[in-house]
Amino acid sequence: MGFLSTFKKMKRNYKKATRTLNKIDKSFHPKKTSTKTVYNPINTQKERIINYNFIQGNDINGSYDFSNISSNEADFIYLIKGATYGNSLNLIANTEGAKYKHAAIANRFIELRCENMNDCNSILATAIACKRQGASKRKKALEYYEKFISIATKDDLKAVNKICSLRSIYSDFSKLYESEHDFGKSLKLMKQAKSRASKDTLFSYYEDMARIYSKIDINKCIDFINDLKNKPPYDMRKDMWDSLYKTYKEKQDKSYVFKPRSSNYSVDENVEKQIDLLASRFL
Numbered sequence: 001m002g003f004l005s006t007f008k009k010m011k012r013n014y015k016k017a018t019r020t021l022n023k024i025d026k027s028f029h030p031k032k033t034s035t036k037t038v039y040n041p042i043n044t045q046k047e048r049i050i051n052y053n054f055i056q057g058n059d060i061n062g063s064y065d066f067s068n069i070s071s072n073e074a075d076f077i078y079l080i081k082g083a084t085y086g087n088s089l090n091l092i093a094n095t096e097g098a099k100y101k102h103a104a105i106a107n108r109f110i111e112l113r114c115e116n117m118n119d120c121n122s123i124l125a126t127a128i129a130c131k132r133q134g135a136s137k138r139k140k141a142l143e144y145y146e147k148f149i150s151i152a153t154k155d156d157l158k159a160v161n162k163i164c165s166l167r168s169i170y171s172d173f174s175k176l177y178e179s180e181h182d183f184g185k186s187l188k189l190m191k192q193a194k195s196r197a198s199k200d201t202l203f204s205y206y207e208d209m210a211r212i213y214s215k216i217d218i219n220k221c222i223d224f225i226n227d228l229k230n231k232p233p234y235d236m237r238k239d240m241w242d243s244l245y246k247t248y249k250e251k252q253d254k255s256y257v258f259k260p261r262s263s264n265y266s267v268d269e270n271v272e273k274q275i276d277l278l279a280s281r282f283l
Contacts, residue, residue, distance in 0.1 A: 064100070088113070088114050091110045091113070109279040127141050142177065
C-alpha cells in the first residue's frame with residue numbers, strides 16, 4: 001500500500017500509522033520524473049502534510065503533553081526531514097501548514113537543526129522557525145533575520161523567493177519589529193513587502209503602514225493617508241480608505257500618542273525542555 005493510501009485509510013479510521021519510524025525514514029523517496037520534469041518537493045509534500053494535521057495530539061487538562069511523542073507525530077518529523085533535499089528552507093516550506101503539537105515539535109526541530117549552520121538559507125530557516133514559536137523566541141528570530149540580511153546577496157534573495165515568499169517574509173518580520181517597538185525597521189520592511197504586492201493586495205500593506213505611522217506620530221499617519229488619496233490604491237478602494245482615514249482622524253482629534261503595553265507572557269521552562277528533548281531525537 002502506498003504512502004498516501006496508508007494515511008488516507010488512517011484518516012478515515014482515526015488510527016495511528018502502522019509503519020515503523022525506521023521504515024518511514026528509509027522508504028520515503030521522491031517519485032521518478034522524466035528528464036523534462038523538474039521535481040518539486042514542496043508541492044509534492046503538501047497533500048502528505050495535510051494528512052497528518054487532522055490529529056491534534058494528546059493533551060492533559062487542555063494542554064499538549066510533551067512528555068511523549070506519538071508515532072503519527074514522529075512520522076511527520078521524519079517526513080519533513082526526508083524532504084530537505086539539501087536546502088533548509090524546504091523544512092520551512094513543508095511545515096507551513098503544520099498545526100498543534102506537530103508544529104511545536106517541527107519548528108523546534110528546525111531551530112535546533114539549523115541554528116549553528118552558516119549558509120544563508122539555514123540562517124533564515126532558523127529565524128522563521130523562531131518567529132513561529134511566539135513571543136518567547138522573538139528576539140532570537142530577529143537576531144537571525146539580521147544575520148541573514150547582512151550576508152544575503154541579490155542571487156540569494158532570488159533563490160529564497162522561489163521557495164518562500166519574500167513578500168511574506170518582509171511582512172512577518174516587519175510585524176516582529178513592530179512588536180519590539182522598533183518602528184523604523186518595521187516601516188522599512190513593510191515598504192519592501194508592499195513593493196512586491198499585487199494591485200489587489202496593496203491596500204492591506206498600506207493599512208499596515210498606516211498603523212505603524214500612527215505609532216510613530218499620529219500626524220504622520222494622517223499625512224501618509226492624505227498623500228495617497230490621488231494615487232491608484234485610493235481610487236481602487238475608496239470606501240476603505242475613507243474608513244481608514246476616519247479611524248485615524250478620530251485618534252488625531254483626541255491627541256493620540258502610542259503607549260507600549262507591558263510584555264505579559266510567561267515561559268514554562270519544563271515544557272520547553274520537553275519540546276527540546278523531543279525535537280533533538282530527530283537531529
